[in-house]
Amino acid sequence: MDLALIRFLPDFLPGFFHALGTNLSVAANALGVGLPMGVLLGLMSLPSASRVMSPARRAAAGAAGLITALLRAAPAFVVMYVLLHATPGRWGIGPEGAVALALAFYAAAYVADTLQPAMLDWRTGGTAGAQLFLTGLVRCFFVMVLSSGFGAAVGVTEATAVTLRALEQLPTTADRLGLMACVVAVFIAMRQAVNLGLAGLRRWMPAR
Helix, strand or coil: CHHHHHHHHHHHHHHHHHHHHHHHHHHHHHHHHHHHHHHHHHHCCCCCCCCCCCCCHHHHHHHHHHHHHHHHHHHHHHHHHHHCCCCHHCCCCCCHHEEEHHHHHHHHHHHHHHHHHHHHHHHCCHHHHHHHHHHHHHHHHHHHHHHHHHHHHHHHHHHHHHHHHHHHHCCHHHHHHHHHHHHHHHHHHHHHHHHHHHHHHHHHHHHH
């Protein structure tokens, strides 16, 4: 490792981890909004246990399916720009809020899609669907942590933005590659922590 990078890291790492906290906060807010939306849409789309649905119930299920499909297809990057630039100023949607809401659409669609098989499995007395649903939520959160990096395009000071600015300050390609390796190592460590947590959750749930 180059001496320039070694000298640079003590100044870089505190700002990087603070910015990473922004990624985590945005993802948590997105899941906080998307989870109840997705649960509602998933329950509305759920087939009736009696296999007989009233016209109103069928209409609600159809509307929920259409909304879920739209949320699933909405490009988060485009949604972010629309929320930030095409909504009334009195709504008070700032850059971080726009990123969180854009990711909330993805989270809602994901939750709606994965809730139905979990509920159907639960009705028959199974728990595998519930386990997959819960572990899927954790993975969804981690995906949103990584995806929130597109907020750098609208001025959100998150890990990607801090890293890009830092790369411009390093004098050599070797230094820049070394810094990128350090950042990647942080995300790999986070991913491994998530995997260990999921493994522990899978071991815990069957015993309950």
